[in-house]
Amino acid sequence: MKIGIPTSNQPRVVIVGGGFGGIEVAKNLKNSGYQVVMLDKHNYHSFQPLLYQVATSALEADSIAFPLRKIFKEYEDFYFRMAEVNDIIPEENLVISSVNEIAYDHLVIATGSQTNYMGNEGLTISSMPMKTIPEALNLRSLIFQNFEKALVISNERKRQGLMNFVIAGAGPTGVELAGALGELKSHILPKDYPELDLSMMQIYLIQSSDRVLPALSTASSEKAKRYLEKLGVNVVLNTRVLDYFGDYVQTNTGKDVVAKTLIWTAGVVGAPVKGIDAKSIVRGNRIAVDEFNRVKGHENIYAIGDVAAMISEEIPMGHPMVAPVAIQQGKNLAKNFKRVAQQKAMLPFNYLDKGAMATIGKNKAVVEIGKMKLGGAFAWYIWMFVHLMSLVGFRNRVVVFFNWTRNYFNSDRGMRLIIIPFKLSKEKRQRKKAFYDQQESTD
Amino acid sequence: MKIGIPTSNQPRVVIVGGGFGGIEVAKNLKNSGYQVVMLDKHNYHSFQPLLYQVATSALEADSIAFPLRKIFKEYEDFYFRMAEVNDIIPEENLVISSVNEIAYDHLVIATGSQTNYMGNEGLTISSMPMKTIPEALNLRSLIFQNFEKALVISNERKRQGLMNFVIAGAGPTGVELAGALGELKSHILPKDYPELDLSMMQIYLIQSSDRVLPALSTASSEKAKRYLEKLGVNVVLNTRVLDYFGDYVQTNTGKDVVAKTLIWTAGVVGAPVKGIDAKSIVRGNRIAVDEFNRVKGHENIYAIGDVAAMISEEIPMGHPMVAPVAIQQGKNLAKNFKRVAQQKAMLPFNYLDKGAMATIGKNKAVVEIGKMKLGGAFAWYIWMFVHLMSLVGFRNRVVVFFNWTRNYFNSDRGMRLIIIPFKLSKEKRQRKKAFYDQQESTD
Numbered sequence A, B: 001m002k003i004g005i006p007t008s009n010q011p012r013v014v015i016v017g018g019g020f021g022g023i024e025v026a027k028n029l030k031n032s033g034y035q036v037v038m039l040d041k042h043n044y045h046s047f048q049p050l051l052y053q054v055a056t057s058a059l060e061a062d063s064i065a066f067p068l069r070k071i072f073k074e075y076e077d078f079y080f081r082m083a084e085v086n087d088i089i090p091e092e093n094l095v096i097s098s099v100n101e102i103a104y105d106h107l108v109i110a111t112g113s114q115t116n117y118m119g120n121e122g123l124t125i126s127s128m129p130m131k132t133i134p135e136a137l138n139l140r141s142l143i144f145q146n147f148e149k150a151l152v153i154s155n156e157r158k159r160q161g162l163m164n165f166v167i168a169g170a171g172p173t174g175v176e177l178a179g180a181l182g183e184l185k186s187h188i189l190p191k192d193y194p195e196l197d198l199s200m201m202q203i204y205l206i207q208s209s210d211r212v213l214p215a216l217s218t219a220s221s222e223k224a225k226r227y228l229e230k231l232g233v234n235v236v237l238n239t240r241v242l243d244y245f246g247d248y249v250q251t252n253t254g255k256d257v258v259a260k261t262l263i264w265t266a267g268v269v270g271a272p273v274k275g276i277d278a279k280s281i282v283r284g285n286r287i288a289v290d291e292f293n294r295v296k297g298h299e300n301i302y303a304i305g306d307v308a309a310m311i312s313e314e315i316p317m318g319h320p321m322v323a324p325v326a327i328q329q330g331k332n333l334a335k336n337f338k339r340v341a342q343q344k345a346m347l348p349f350n351y352l353d354k355g356a357m358a359t360i361g362k363n364k365a366v367v368e369i370g371k372m373k374l375g376g377a378f379a380w381y382i383w384m385f386v387h388l389m390s391l392v393g394f395r396n397r398v399v400v401f402f403n404w405t406r407n408y409f410n411s412d413r414g415m416r417l418i419i420i421p422f423k424l425s426k427e428k429r430q431r432k433k434a435f436y437d438q439q440e441s442t443d
Helices: A020-028 A048-055 A121-126 A133-152 A156-163 A172-192 A218-230 A323-341 A376-390 A394-410 A426-442 B020-028 B048-055 B121-126 B133-150 B156-163 B172-192 B218-230 B323-341 B376-390 B394-410 B426-442
Strands: A012-016 A035-040 A044-046 A065-067 A078-082 A085-089 A094-097 A101-103 A106-109 A113-115 A164-168 A202-206 A233-236 A241-244 A248-251 A261-264 A268-270 A286-288 A301-303 A356-361 A364-369 A372-375 B012-016 B035-040 B044-046 B065-067 B078-082 B085-089 B094-097 B101-103 B106-109 B113-115 B164-168 B202-206 B233-236 B241-244 B248-251 B261-264 B268-270 B286-288 B301-303 B356-361 B364-369 B372-375
Touching: A012 A020, A020 A035, A020 A323, A048 A133, A048 A172, A048 A376, A121 A241, A121 A261, A121 A426, A133 A156, A133 A172, A133 A261, A133 B078, A156 A164, A164 A172, A172 A202, A172 A218, A172 A233, A172 A356, A202 A248, A218 A233, A218 A356, A218 A364, A218 A372, A268 A286, A356 A376, A364 A376, A372 A376, A376 A394, A394 B394, B012 B020, B020 B035, B020 B323, B048 B133, B048 B172, B048 B376, B121 B241, B121 B261, B121 B426, B133 B156, B133 B172, B133 B261, B156 B164, B164 B172, B172 B202, B172 B218, B172 B233, B172 B356, B202 B248, B218 B233, B218 B356, B218 B364, B218 B372, B268 B286, B356 B376, B364 B376, B372 B376, B376 B394
Parallel strands: A012 A035, A012 A106, A035 A078, A106 A301, A164 A202, A164 A261, A202 A233, B012 B035, B012 B106, B035 B078, B106 B301, B164 B202, B164 B261, B202 B233
Antiparallel strands: A044 A065, A085 A094, A094 A101, A113 A268, A241 A248, A356 A364, A364 A372, B044 B065, B085 B094, B094 B101, B113 B268, B241 B248, B356 B364, B364 B372
């Protein structure tokens, strides 16, 4: 027997997901005449744009996580539940969560996106995703586990595999991670492992199209590629990863790479909840919404951010799956809830594209704001300022700023720690075994 | 086939363990005419005195961990291996580690201590130890998992069990943890969980003897007890925990406590390596050493710190298992290695007792230095200063200082994060099942 959410005489908005979009809705509904219930499987908000810095020892995980309860601690008629949503039943206005059933007047799906392995079982089992804090910590552990192993292994080919890092997908995450690995290679690892020949360490950034950062201008792509190459990253364009089983990366050009580590940043798809009308799930596993972020075919269900596809003639693929869209949609949706309470008509969502940016390394970034295209140190300062100010929590900002300042002057990365060693999960080990067994039987 | 440590023409000192003692030996042998090899199963040094602050969300784990390779990065002829020691073979001067076999001229065992469950299987399986960083993180997760569950459970007795925290053992770790839980109860949890009646949360500190902090004076014990009670901790003296299976804590007085959390800080024993002559293992699972920290019965094997028992007429139980002993023994041993190289006689170890201290909460600590006994705010400042200065690494000191300053003014604890949820390990789950099965069959 489980306890439900206390009822109030205010209409209840249930928000699924405490990412950028979800928290924006809740913040903008503060003490607004709605009861707000937020569900998330974690008790914290993750600042995903800095995951790659956790993975490469520049920041501690706790600095890019913020307790959700703390964000909303002074809100009236607000309830948080750490719970997974197993199903929704639109006919009954009911969310079935792992802790209890919750009735809603309005439901906001802000569940974001998940790594897209394109249905490839080998990649799903053996590559490293980097969408969550535990995944970033896994990668951090694996990098240093690899080097500890490389020290004691006499098989040259296996040692090379431990010192090769392949990143598939040259969007911002892949580019930033490749750059950070390049800096580890130049400044940190030679001091930590004087016994190893660090020139052996190779970083490959594999991209299917003909340039990195395809969402930016070709000029910025060129600049980013130059920066990456300066940091020793092998940028491999017009190439796709075909398959991977943990030992070597197969590509469509036939140039395979022996590598114990493949980081998969080559794409994401929406992560909708169960119970949404299958007809509303469109390309990229996203939920089709109208200009008010209302899910097609539902009166009182909304989707925002990565999981939502607001398709129109001007935007046939929907908005890009980035934080600013989620934040702006969250704000607009909360405003519309308040307008409805005042019997006003809802306002359609208009995306204000504030630009895009990526950092490659110290004094190396590309920033595009409107028609302005910046590179080098100035772009890098802008990148840092924007990310610092976007972090939730004064403590996090100060600690991140201190770490960055220190890393800048010392070229150091303090968090070279293997706190929880990475190993394949039980589920993945079983899937790997099943996969090999099946191969045996069909050989 | 594995690669060994490069040989040099300097005699080799192999140090097992990168705790307080081990790093002191290595630091004092810097470029000294010895080759130094350090082995540790982790790639970092843990600052154990602040584990309780990680467990109670005051500090991030990364601030009390420091990469071992970084400590020794400019040392000549120094080698670190992340490895477990499986055995030593004194006749062949050989250490058998998980990565390779390593020959030594001198062997230093600095493996510290481990939680002592007194052979009780129920306690071993179900209580929470707090000797390592992963264990402290487990406890941090469990505290908040309990409260998330308490919110949704309707069984009153079970809810009480989730909100009861029992700590067995009122040494410094138990006292400091109880105080920190008391502060969570007063300042943090009521804001995070306004739906719960936090007066239900009960903290029990159970101690077998008639006072807390038995290593300090009775005056300090009294003071600490008063501080604890002010923070709402139930101090239960002259009571022993008899058994625990995860639901309620059985005591020898018959006053049992329903609790999903029992933290076991009631004792440690030495953690010696395999291969030491069984006759040299004495009371408390420690290795008997002479006044030079030489293991009895061995010419070139030494033990220092918690794992060593230097028993004499004046000190019939050996030195206390605390960091200052390990540090001082490490220094003395390194000095003796250098003296031996100069054909000088070794110097016996003399412990300089610099005092003892424990913090209970904000402005509440007890400190004893020689005959001086301090309490209150001044003692608390001394405690903070000593711990801050003892932390390894400038970064760690700054981040800890910032967190403490912030916690002081805001009564906040920033790290209320469940990054890796706690669950019983597979091994413990199996042991639990086996244990119940056996009970069934003997019932």
